[in-house]
Amino acid sequence: MAELPTLPPPTTARAAAGGLPPPVPPKSNPLSRTSNTTRAHLTEVTFESLQISPLTKKAIAEVMGYAVLSAVQAQTLPVILQGHDVIAKAKTGTGKTIGFLLPTIERLVNAPPAPAGAIRALAISPTRELASQIREEAEQLLTFHKPRLTSHVVFGGTNVKSDVKVLTTTPPALLVATPGRLNDLLYNHGMQPKFMNLISLMFDEADQLLEMGFRPDLTKILAALQPTAGQRQTLLFSATMPKDVLQVAQFATRQGDCQLIDTVGEEDQATHAHVPQKATVTSLATQAAELVALLQQATSAEGVGENGAYKVLVFFTTARLAQLYAELFTALGWSIIEMHSRKSQPQRTRAADLFRDGSNLIMFSSDVSARGMDYPDVTAVLQVGMPSDKAQYVHRLGRTARAGKAGGGHLLLADFEAGFLKELSDLPIEMRPPMETAATAVIQPKVDTAMRSLPPHTLECAYQAYLGFYNSYLKRLRWDREEVVRRANDFSAAVLCLPSPPALQAKTVGKMGLKGVPGLIID
Known part of the structure; x- marks a missing residue:
């Protein structure tokens, strides 16, 4: 054509x-x-x-x-x-x-x-x-x-x-x-x-x-x-x-x-420049525990909107990672609405209606499934992982603080993603340090226990999605193919709590252009 x-x-x-x-x-x-x-x-x-x-x-x-x-x-x-x-x-x-x-x-x-x-x-x-x-x-x-x-x-x-x-x-x-x-x-x-x-x-x-x-x-x-x-x-x-x-x-x-x-x-058009924004850079291993702390704050008395209720929208880099964290936080006892392309259409419709019309809710979402959706009264937008670019960051952030109402955003990055903040240098983002080590020591064991309880298929799909996402940004991260595999395997061990990386199909590895890269296990 x-x-x-x-x-x-x-x-x-x-x-x-x-x-x-x-x-x-x-x-x-x-x-x-x-x-x-x-x-x-x-x-x-x-x-x-x-x-x-x-x-x-x-x-x-x-x-x-x-x-x-x-x-x-x-x-x-x-x-x-x-x-x-x-x-x-x-x-x-x-x-x-x-x-x-x-x-x-x-x-x-x-x-x-x-x-x-x-x-x-x-x-x-x-x-x-x-x-x-x-x-x-x-x-x-x-x-x-x-x-x-x-x-x-x-x-x-x-x-x-x-x-x-x-x-x-x-x-x-x-x-x-x-x-x-x-x-x-x-x-x-x-x-x-x-x-x-x-x-x-x-x-x-x-x-x-x-x-x-x-x-x-x-x-x-x-x-x-x-x-x-x-x-x-x-x-x-x-x-x-x-x-x-x-x-x-x-x-x-x-x-x-x-x-x-x-x-x-x-x-x-420049409304995003006035929305309160924070960013935290943490180690990959403690990122989930840090998200627990951010959600505790977003759903506390200081996080509610003018109507006395909260509505928190959390974005992840891929559908499979949204699924992983939704299942993880459900295992931790949180009530999570799950919205991503791996859900059936009736499930996505019900999730969208529930989040749009309800209050005191948390939605974990991939970016694609949230395009164009108008969710009123969102009190906080959290973004876990590196957005694809500044435009995506701003688009997500724009779902809160609408119609003159209060709201805010928080970007949670792993330490190797910190360079993305340079792309947001013209925005009023306040850097916030990770939570205290003592708090991490309390939360992290619970996170790891919950992660180990998840279905193997969820963990395997999350590993593949993680590898695929960061493989698309080698130039931005200044990584080579060996480095992205090493980072994905770190994710497998430190976050997914797996003894060894999940096996991948040879066809999948080939599509990613990673054939022959050391560290991958081929099914």
């Missing part, structure tokens, strides 16, 4: 773009929002004042309980409702989903009849959880448009034959999809003709789509949808606008009819 071409930059629009009605005093509680995060971003512009379908207005008021637009919606809806393609810079938790779903539904309402079986609108998101969230909001907005207009969601990890059956027998007007499953449907199951009357294409969390390696999938999807380019409206929402996002956006949108709307601004 050819590389996406670089096209001229889009024009820029601001909130003053036509179509926005003058502010009207709200007729109902302006704080009636499902997301606490969104409450800090409300305007006085009512949904009732918009020129949209009465049935859509009814759903917004009666089903969703919304009275007024968020600032992001006030900036984007007028431009999108005019029919322009839009590239919007917008954060999670600001009402952006309605910003692209509402005008899309209006476009469906007003469109002439399509051939039987046609899918008219398509939303693409990076994760199953976010896709499910988008579909949930779409269903709410479509409440009074059914059965004429319906929606459906497709993503990997489920039976593709079930998706094919739905799209064939009862095709929805609006489909929400993750890139991998959508590509499978387009190229392997003959679904491309279903999309030839597409009138709306939406990308949510576009920067995450590319960060997660979906560019080849997006290239193929856009190639399959190329015949619809002239007739469809394309909407792309992203928290950041790196060059590769703009390149994809410009390839997907109509030249001369695309507007760029920045709803973030420099001041809001």
Whole structure:
């Protein structure tokens, strides 16, 4: 597949773009929002004042309980409702989903009849959880448009034959999809003709789509949808606008009819610079014990939020390490919500709902499964291990201290990862020493005993994931292949408490480029 071409930059629009009605005093509680995060971003512009379908207005008021637009919606809806393609810079938790779903539904309402079986609108998101969230909001907005207009969601990890059956027998007007499953449907199951009357294409969390390696999938999807380019409206929402996002956006949108709307601004974009942040560098062997101490502090009286409750989100470098530590802390007597790609979709959905809607909770998560999720009232974000880059550190940190509420972050690094702090030198991070040796002496034996009680499979998978993660950062760490194997074996002994490193399949070792490196045990 050819590389996406670089096209001229889009024009820029601001909130003053036509179509926005003058502010009207709200007729109902302006704080009636499902997301606490969104409450800090409300305007006085009512949904009732918009020129949209009465049935859509009814759903917004009666089903969703919304009275007024968020600032992001006030900036984007007028431009999108005019029919322009839009590239919007917008954060999670600001009402952006309605910003692209509402005008899309209006476009469906007003469109002439399509051939039987046609899918008219398509939303693409990076994760199953976010896709499910988008579909949930779409269903709410479509409440009074059914059965004429319906929606459906497709993503990997489920039976593709079930998706094919739905799209064939009862095709929805609006489909929400993750890139991998959508590509499978387009190229392997003959679904491309279903999309030839597409009138709306939406990308949510576009920067995450590319960060997660979906560019080849997006290239193929856009190639399959190329015949619809002239007739469809394309909407792309992203928290950041790196060059590769703009390149994809410009390839997907109509030249001369695309507007760029920045709803973030420099001041809001730099919010992470004001969140209280700490970092601790400790030995690898005592890292788990240090995390125990940090969680004790985060769940104590000094760690709770304004509502007297805590909600702690802990990020790990890989899914298998999130699993390891979740099982470890459960064995230590903690109540942990486990969220990572190794969990089934129903398990992940339940975990996300529980953490989003509850309080006094701790979630251990890999980074990928948390993309785009809006969890209100997070009081602390802990990051265990070296983030992939500064952007990932900031993205994770941004899940706390939202909507003017209190919150903070703590980065826990092993001693060999300390160099990463240079990448964060412009952030106000306070260095905190590890806990006292006496405290470690109390906690560490309990950690080791709990670790030895875990299933061998959990330990084996954690070792392989640890080796794979750090093998990807040899240049940054200034390691060679022998060193990364030695470090992984140290992890096996000091953290996993294993007498010898777990055996790896020859195929796995080959994929890592570690064939022939001393210290590995080949199964």
